[in-house]
Amino acid sequence: MVIPLHELQMYRNFDELARDVLDLAKEILPDKLIYLSSFTDSEQVILKLSNINPNIHVSEGTAIKLNRTVCNRIDFEKNQPLVFEDTSKEASLDDLRSLYEKVNINAYVGIPISLKNGERFGTLCVVHDQATHFDKKSISMLQKIAKMFSYYLTLENLAYKDSLTGLYNRQYLFNFFADFSKLGGVLFFLDLDGFKKVNDVYGHDAGDQVLKEVSARIQQFIKDQEEAFAVRLGGDEFIIIFPHMSSREEIGKRAEHLLNRLNTWKPECQLSASMGIVPYPANGNISLDTILKNADGALYNAKAAGKNNYEIF
Incomplete structure (x- = not known):
């Protein structure tokens, strides 16, 4: 790193x-x-x-x-x-x-x-x-x-890292947008389907191991994506930022590849991910709070559609 x-x-x-x-x-x-x-x-x-x-x-x-x-x-x-x-x-x-x-x-x-x-x-x-x-x-x-x-x-x-996963934290995300939002890009907001059951059945130590593994898979996924970075927002919620605007087709391909990385686990660990995706324009006036609100709404729709799914706002 x-x-x-x-x-x-x-x-x-x-x-x-x-x-x-x-x-x-x-x-x-x-x-x-x-x-x-x-x-x-x-x-x-x-x-x-x-x-x-x-x-x-x-x-x-x-x-x-x-x-x-x-x-x-x-x-x-x-x-x-x-x-x-x-x-x-x-x-x-x-x-x-x-x-x-x-x-x-x-x-x-x-x-x-x-x-x-x-x-x-x-x-x-x-x-x-x-x-x-x-x-x-x-x-x-x-x-x-x-x-x-x-x-x-x-x-x-x-100061900018999540202590459990090593991903960036919420403070880094907000500071990044304050300084670099003029670049434009795409925000992926994901959380895990079935994570609560892992904590309830196997305990929080097992849940922490899952979060570390998810973080490692995300890091592996973005390592070749120029200037992309990942954030643990809290709990089992994660953000991925892809600076610079991508086409809708490219966004869909990235989303499908990421979902495939996050839905393969041992039989006793039934997990997948759902995502809300929000493109934001370069030099736009949209705030991070608004982007996150829109992403949360898209995430809700993705889960309502059957989970292990994504929705573009």
């Missing part, structure tokens, strides 16, 4: 704290270019630079294929920095040689930044246009700075 860029944009004081991190690192290595990066599933994105260095061709907002960056070789599990004091002499960088010559990086330090749950965030990187010796004390100090930054990221991340 990685932190999407639209989530980072909601973090309180992220820009200010990122700048403070770079300023602290700059005190340790004042003559180097230092930057913070984050990872998506496929790219490394340069978030903030300590300064502009005309000799090194790296800029904020640059996205690099993750398999084409040396940061992807950092050992995040062991939380170990990666150091190349002279990239021109590193045989292990032969496949990246042309890239680093193009941006004029000849020395590199990559410090891993992870959340406390082990999720990779990205890196704190130091680069220079000449071969450079990096002393152990400087690297140790950079690791401490990265560790403090990871604590901040963890706290912000937890």
Whole structure:
């Protein structure tokens, strides 16, 4: 899992704290270019630079294929920095040689930044246009700075997550609409058919396991959908947001595929899902409260029609 860029944009004081991190690192290595990066599933994105260095061709907002960056070789599990004091002499960088010559990086330090749950965030990187010796004390100090930054990221991340399932929570959903509703898109509102019986017959621990499994199936379903995300609204109610408008035909296909993922269980666990679906326009004035009310009405109609079904508002 990685932190999407639209989530980072909601973090309180992220820009200010990122700048403070770079300023602290700059005190340790004042003559180097230092930057913070984050990872998506496929790219490394340069978030903030300590300064502009005309000799090194790296800029904020640059996205690099993750398999084409040396940061992807950092050992995040062991939380170990990666150091190349002279990239021109590193045989292990032969496949990246042309890239680093193009941006004029000849020395590199990559410090891993992870959340406390082990999720990779990205890196704190130091680069220079000449071969450079990096002393152990400087690297140790950079690791401490990265560790403090990871604590901040963890706290912000937890504020937007449901503690049981790991999906986003209601607060994240409302903040997203406050900042990004102008994009337009489609909201799926679903709940589980037969979930109350699971709790009544097998107990709440079994019910919690079902909710975790449903969440995992939803996450698997949306992982290849650009910028889509899922929310646990409460109980057995879930929201999925697909930013950008989809055709009615595409909405129907996605709904059917999702229902198929959620109606296959062990014989003793008779579960399915019903959904209310609401497309909302880009740059519209419709509020999230109204969208949710409309979705709830469509969900009611889907259940009334026999459950394991969907209704588009």
